[in-house]
Amino acid sequence: MNTIFSALGEPNRLHIVELLRDGPLSVGDIAEKLHMSxxxxxxxxxxxxxxxxxxxxxxxxxxxxxxxxxxLQAIDHWLGAFRRLWESRFDRLDAYLEDMQAKESPEGGKF
Known part of the structure; x- marks a missing residue:
């Protein structure tokens, strides 16, 4: 995974990956689109x-x-662990905020 991130860490290579997202290209096409030799x-x-x-x-x-x-699927899988962690944290935050709103509401319910 380090090799992938190291390769993508260089802006020109990231731009090449973004270009290839739309389909295959030749070296000449890539060079022309990115204004490089x-x-x-x-x-x-x-x-x-x-x-x-x-x-x-x-x-x-x-x-x-x-x-x-x-x-790219390997990157997505790796990121999935972080995605699940943040979703869990946001779910807990939502529950906390709903609890706080219920406590502040005059009727004891949601706004």
Whole structure:
């Protein structure tokens, strides 16, 4: 997981992942859209590939890069634990606030 976050921690690589969200692109397309040289785009794509975030598909003399859903699912799974923790805390906060409102209400009920 550290490799994935390290790869995504660089802004250009994060932008590449965001571009690939809409579908596969060639190195040249990525370089053009992000206003960077093709060698620099290739370097970033290599790092994303090594981190397991993108796959490359050779077609004739071009290479198309696309996102690997498995790596994004791994991130979502990892974040899920934090999501559940915060949802639990918000549920407790809601219950506390409802209890406080009930105690402050003249009728002893909700507003």
């Amino acid at each position: 093709q060698p620099l785009a290739s370097k970033h794509l290599r790092i994303l590939s090594e981190a397991g975030l993108v796959d490359v598909q050779p077609i004739a003399n071009r290479r198309l890069y696309k996102l690997r859903p498995q790596s």
